[in-house]
Amino acid sequence: xSFLSLVWAGLFRRKTRTVLTLFSIIVAFLLFGLLRSIxxxxxxxxxxxxxxxxxxxxxxxIIDPLPISHASQIVHAPGVAMVTHADWFGGFYQERKNFxxxxxxxxxxxxxxxxxxxxDPAQLDAFERTRTGTVVPAALAAKxxxxxxxxxxxxxxxxxxxxxxxxxxxxxxxxxxxxxGDSSQNGSVFLFNYDYFDEARQFGQGQVGWFxxxxxxxxxxxxxxxxxxxxxxxxxxxxxxATEAEFARQFANQIGNIGLMMGGILGAVFFTIILLTGNTMxxxxxxxxxxxxxxxxxxxxDALVSLLVLGEAVLLCAVGGAIGMGIAALxxxxxxxxxKDILPGFEIVWQTVVLGLxxxxxxxxxxxxVPALTARRLRIVDALRER
Amino acid sequence: MSAxxxxxxxxxxxxxxxxxxxxxxxxxxxxxxxxxxxxxxPSGSGKTTLLNLIGGLDQPTSGSITVxxxxxxxxxAKALARWRAEKIGFVFQFYNLLPVLTAxxxxxxxxxxxxxxxxQRKKNAATALQIVxxxxxxxxxxxxxSGGQQQRVAIARALVADPTLLICDEPTGDLDRDTADEILDxxxxxxxxxxxxxxxxxxxxxxxxxxxxxxxxxxxxxxEQVHA
Numbered sequence: 023x024s025f026l027s028l029v030w031a032g033l034f035r036r037k038t039r040t041v042l043t044l045f046s047i048i049v050a051f052l053l054f055g056l057l058r059s060i061x062x063x064x065x066x067x068x069x070x071x072x073x074x075x076x077x078x079x080x081x082x083x084i085i086d087p088l089p090i091s092h093a094s095q096i097v098h099a100p101g102v103a104m105v106t107h108a109d110w111f112g113g114f115y116q117e118r119k120n121f122x123x124x125x126x127x128x129x130x131x132x133x134x135x136x137x138x139x140x141x142d143p144a145q146l147d148a149f150e151r152t153r154t155g156t157v158v159p160a161a162l163a164a165k166x167x168x169x170x171x172x173x174x175x176x177x178x179x180x181x182x183x184x185x186x187x188x189x190x191x192x193x194x195x196x197x198x199x200x201x202x203g204d205s206s207q208n209g210s211v212f213l214f215n216y217d218y219f220d221e222a223r224q225f226g227q228g229q230v231g232w233f234x235x236x237x238x239x240x241x242x243x244x245x246x247x248x249x250x251x252x253x254x255x256x257x258x259x260x261x262x263x264a265t266e267a268e269f270a271r272q273f274a275n276q277i278g279n280i281g282l283m284m285g286g287i288l289g290a291v292f293f294t295i296i297l298l299t300g301n302t303m304x305x306x307x308x309x310x311x312x313x314x315x316x317x318x319x320x321x322x323x324d325a326l327v328s329l330l331v332l333g334e335a336v337l338l339c340a341v342g343g344a345i346g347m348g349i350a351a352l353x354x355x356x357x358x359x360x361x362k363d364i365l366p367g368f369e370i371v372w373q374t375v376v377l378g379l380x381x382x383x384x385x386x387x388x389x390x391x392v393p394a395l396t397a398r399r400l401r402i403v404d405a406l407r408e409r
Numbered sequence: 410m411s412a413x414x415x416x417x418x419x420x421x422x423x424x425x426x427x428x429x430x431x432x433x434x435x436x437x438x439x440x441x442x443x444x445x446x447x448x449x450x451p452s453g454s455g456k457t458t459l460l461n462l463i464g465g466l467d468q469p470t471s472g473s474i475t476v477x478x479x480x481x482x483x484x485x486a487k488a489l490a491r492w493r494a495e496k497i498g499f500v501f502q503f504y505n506l507l508p509v510l511t512a513x514x515x516x517x518x519x520x521x522x523x524x525x526x527x528x529q530r531k532k533n534a535a536t537a538l539q540i541v542x543x544x545x546x547x548x549x550x551x552x553x554x555s556g557g558q559q560q561r562v563a564i565a566r567a568l569v570a571d572p573t574l575l576i577c578d579e580p581t582g583d584l585d586r587d588t589a590d591e592i593l594d595x596x597x598x599x600x601x602x603x604x605x606x607x608x609x610x611x612x613x614x615x616x617x618x619x620x621x622x623x624x625x626x627x628x629x630x631x632x633e634q635v636h637a
Binding site for chain 1: 461464466467486487490491492493494495499501505507508509510514517518519521522527530531566
């Protein structure tokens, strides 16, 4: 027998209660592993964005439109090598759960500004030629079983057509490849012709969501950004030019501060766990007062008895945390596959696992602190009298 | 023989509310090495308090207590715990075994505080269980043992670290007559064959018959000493 086995045996004095508490800790850390990784996935999108491109967006809100005519001025700003535009179409394929980003773009400009997305030149020509044409990442086509020549219906939720209908039909004319390891949103976009979109939509003609600018010299990106914004100063459509990273962050923040939301949920979960586990430890401690007095009688010091009590709380939380994080890691590939179009870049990284285990130990220290301190102060004679 | 337990002018009082309750008053007592002393007296006479003081579980209000050559009131709480682990074996009325541990592991508990290897601890615990005749019950938990068997495990636990003094607080108080006699015979054997000094609190005159030396306490004072 060792001190560890003594602590372990003490934990299972009331098996059902310990197992139920352990189960709730496991669930808490499973949630932590998944939610934390979701929050991280948004940041991953931010981190991989390049600095050789800038995004020109409306100054006050990214849901405001910008006139497409801005492009002709932006392209002449010093340091600008290329410019193109995009918009957020929204919509879904067949069912709401089949969501992926869809941008109306200028085909040739888009692939010039994003040279890392590789497309067969013939398919790019077809994309440019076909009014209702679309090209999609090869992985997206594989997911839905699409082949070149297929008609793909998209139900719009923002832009109805001029006839009031919401069903847009596109002809798949090609697929494009994204760089391996690219987990940014741009790598999973369903692209279609802006010209067709602009003519057919019910409102917003001549407007775009944002411009993408390729700068000639990345080291001068900040100056280029300033000069672009200066062009539209005091106009009805002022701009704010930032890196793609900043744009991605703002895009994610449209549905709220992801970090804060996840933090709030996890805070509530852990607060509940502290109460629950704290109550379990307090109950266990009360039942074991005479046993702890016996240990002290046998010569266990105050500090050692205190450590044994603290050890039980830490061990319970650490085991629960490890199992919860383990299950989260096992589920992660499946979750990542399921949400790869909405949230590419989802994975449980080792830093999250280490953080989870550290929180588990900290949780154990917090819930075990009061019982441990009380155990330390326990007077043998008084405690044995309670028996 | 030299005194293994020596109390000089020992008093112990408690404050209950605003009232001071004197439990022991200027008590002088010597118990010699190898003795088997029974402490008797009516309820509230101070028997258990005296036992707690001798075992280093409590401190006197005044006076001096020397046990196994160590003046107890001079020890810090930590040093006193270490001293108890080395010198004293405790046997309680209600056995006080840890219900989640097997008999073997309960007996091994005091050895966790020593530098013995795991294998040696296990071997010593098995030997202690053999002495009390329970080697075949080593894997059983307290709930699976009778009262008499549990008390034998408790005695094995008290013995396993080879203490100088065994302190027994009503060791047969929860047992039937026959089982009580078996336990008392075992204690007498430990005293006689293994040379263990035993101080035992009891209400039972038949239990006291097994002792070599009976001390009567009343109202916190020693009123009579009888040698067998």
